Amino acid sequence: MSLVQDVENFRNYFHSKEKRRQTFTSWVFEDDVECNADALAEAGFIYVGTKDEPDSTQCFVCKKTLDGWEAEDNPWSEHLKHQKDCPFAALQKSQSKLTVQEYIEAETECLKKVINSAREQDLKDHQKWYKILVSQEKYAMQNMLTERSSKII
Ligand SMILES: [Zn+2]
Numbered sequence: 001m002s003l004v005q006d007v008e009n010f011r012n013y014f015h016s017k018e019k020r021r022q023t024f025t026s027w028v029f030e031d032d033v034e035c036n037a038d039a040l041a042e043a044g045f046i047y048v049g050t051k052d053e054p055d056s057t058q059c060f061v062c063k064k065t066l067d068g069w070e071a072e073d074n075p076w077s078e079h080l081k082h083q084k085d086c087p088f089a090a091l092q093k094s095q096s097k098l099t100v101q102e103y104i105e106a107e108t109e110c111l112k113k114v115i116n117s118a119r120e121q122d123l124k125d126h127q128k129w130y131k132i133l134v135s136q137e138k139y140a141m142q143n144m145l146t147e148r149s150s151k152i153i
Pocket residue numbers: 044059060061062063064079083086087088089
């Protein structure tokens with residue numbers, strides 16, 4: 001995913017718990033347990049479940065994927081437990097309970113995290129391409145050298 005897309009997704013999901021909630025087209029537990037779809041959306045999760053992993057969720061900021069949820073799990077504490085450096089998990093309370101100042105600070109910290117992760121991924125992709133190009137170049141050089149030496153002989 002590109003940085004622009006990452007930032008756009010981030011904005012959509014940061015400003016609307018409802019948009020995160022809407023990703024839960026199905027959920028393994030009813031609404032009356034602690035680990036319900038609404039509580040997960042509030043704690044920063046979107047639904048990424050599949051047929052094989054029907055309870056797979058992902059944080060829209062740190063991108064940590066969590067599954068194996070239990071009905072009595074608290075999404076906020078599980079989020080922080082599994083991803084200590086996630087600025088969204090660090091909130092530990094609903095965005096609606098933040099002051100304007102806290103909200104702006106949280107948005108800044110979360111956006112930084114999203115941008116840094118995208119840059120790290122870009123760097124990894126570049127390094128991968130660099131290695132491929134270098135090995136192709138080496139191969140071409142070897143072929144050229146082999147061709148030349150066979151001509152000399
Ligand atoms: Zn997170």
